Amino acid sequence: MNKTLLCTVAALCLATSAAHAEAITVLVEGGGHSLQQAAADAFTKETGIEVNFVEVPYQGVYDKLTAEIASGTSAYDVVTIDVVWNAAFASHVEDLSDLFTDAVKADIPPALVADANVGGKMIGMPAWANAEIVFYRKDLWEDPANQVAFKEQHGYDLAPPATWQQWRDMAKFFTKDGMYGTNVIGATSEEWMAEVLQAGSPGVILDAAGKVILDNQAHIDALEFYRAPLCEDKSVPDNALEINWGEAQNLFYQGQTAMMKFWAHAYKMTPEDSKVAGKVGVAPMIGGTAGVAGIPGPWYNVVPSTSQHKDAARQFIAYAVAHNALGIEAPLGLAATNSAYASYMGKPGYEHFGPLMDTLSAPATKGRPLNEHYQEIVDEAVMPAFQGALECEDNVATLLQDAAATARDILGQ
Numbered sequence: 001m002n003k004t005l006l007c008t009v010a011a012l013c014l015a016t017s018a019a020h021a022e023a024i025t026v027l028v029e030g031g032g033h034s035l036q037q038a039a040a041d042a043f044t045k046e047t048g049i050e051v052n053f054v055e056v057p058y059q060g061v062y063d064k065l066t067a068e069i070a071s072g073t074s075a076y077d078v079v080t081i082d083v084v085w086n087a088a089f090a091s092h093v094e095d096l097s098d099l100f101t102d103a104v105k106a107d108i109p110p111a112l113v114a115d116a117n118v119g120g121k122m123i124g125m126p127a128w129a130n131a132e133i134v135f136y137r138k139d140l141w142e143d144p145a146n147q148v149a150f151k152e153q154h155g156y157d158l159a160p161p162a163t164w165q166q167w168r169d170m171a172k173f174f175t176k177d178g179m180y181g182t183n184v185i186g187a188t189s190e191e192w193m194a195e196v197l198q199a200g201s202p203g204v205i206l207d208a209a210g211k212v213i214l215d216n217q218a219h220i221d222a223l224e225f226y227r228a229p230l231c232e233d234k235s236v237p238d239n240a241l242e243i244n245w246g247e248a249q250n251l252f253y254q255g256q257t258a259m260m261k262f263w264a265h266a267y268k269m270t271p272e273d274s275k276v277a278g279k280v281g282v283a284p285m286i287g288g289t290a291g292v293a294g295i296p297g298p299w300y301n302v303v304p305s306t307s308q309h310k311d312a313a314r315q316f317i318a319y320a321v322a323h324n325a326l327g328i329e330a331p332l333g334l335a336a337t338n339s340a341y342a343s344y345m346g347k348p349g350y351e352h353f354g355p356l357m358d359t360l361s362a363p364a365t366k367g368r369p370l371n372e373h374y375q376e377i378v379d380e381a382v383m384p385a386f387q388g389a390l391e392c393e394d395n396v397a398t399l400l401q402d403a404a405a406t407a408r409d410i411l412g413q
């Protein structure tokens with residue numbers, strides 16, 4: 001007996017029968033499985049369509065989907081992919097444009113909608129997203145002696161940093177008593193790219209037309225600012241080239257830095273036995289001349305063109321975005337829609353959602369280039385220049401000019 005079960009915000013009416021119940025398989029990275037399990041359970045309860053997850057390490061998602069494409073067959077009906085792979089898989093997945101109704105687009109930060117669009121085709125629906133925000137020690141910022149001393153030195157009140165200058169001022173101020181003001185991450189370049197957008201660049205590495213802009217003034221200004229705490233202010237550990245996300249996080253948890261720019265999900269994951277437990281404050285990402293900007297870290301649900309259950313896969317994707325808040329109780333505690341985050345605003349333990357949404361929705365926030373050569377450009381052009389700048393000897397403009405030349409060679413420009 002047929003039943004009409006659910007009409008989603010994407011205007012897909014989910015109708016199924018017990019006699020024709022299907023099952024779909026979702027390929028996903030470990031953390032993403034937990035973020036989608038609750039929605040999958042609810043979807044199965046309402047539709048009778050089973051959702052089976054195949055969980056693999058991060059790189060395994062890319063490798064398995066690539067292998068499936070090469071073979072021309074697929075064991076997967078939905079694959080949850082990192083945004084940096086959108087361009088690489090765009091021609092091998094279904095167009096989900098009809099799922100992006102006006103209501104859906106209005107509920108998703110603009111940068112995430114833009115990153116779904118590859119060559120006019122909406123290749124995936126965001127399942128969750130992240131961005132760097134500011135983490136700082138509330139106990140240090142709220143200390144009356146620090147407040148008085150800081151204002152005497154800088155002429156303005158001590159508050160969470162909102163601008164480039166405030167970031168430098170506060171990093172220098174808190175470099176004392178065996179602690180650094182902050183850190184500089186040298187093992188990955190995403191944080192610097194956010195500051196490129198804060199400096200007013202129309203994009204990072206490439207512009208909207210795909211032309212290399214690595215040597216524009218915004219890239220130069222951002223890299224000069226990014227290395228200043230290391231090369232000029234001495235307000236960060238001097239082993240910046242060895243510091244990755246994990247090292248930066250540990251420095252903060254161990255009380256060795258007063259603030260950091262870090263992915264918002266870490267707020268709820270602060271170890272209870274760390275030196276900063278109960279003392280962490282959060283604020284939106286800092287802003288340059290163009291204001292606040294971040295580099296989003298979204299993941300997208302896509303339907304491989306070789307899927308054997310495309311209709312059921314599309315139904316699940318539509319259901320998952322319409323019930324996006326169900327993933328917030330998972331350990332990573334992330335979502336993709338404004339309404340999902342808004343439903344948790346004001347709840348204790350979710351103080352980071354306001355700064356995260358302010359950052360994701362900021363006008364200057366943009367994604368990384370949707371170009372199939374993106375990783376090659378990062379490896380061959382961006383990282384040598386970026387890390388060369390952090391050696392504090394070479395001219396930033398020259399380094400970026402050389403990097404731009406390499407990137408143009410890769411793209412044949």
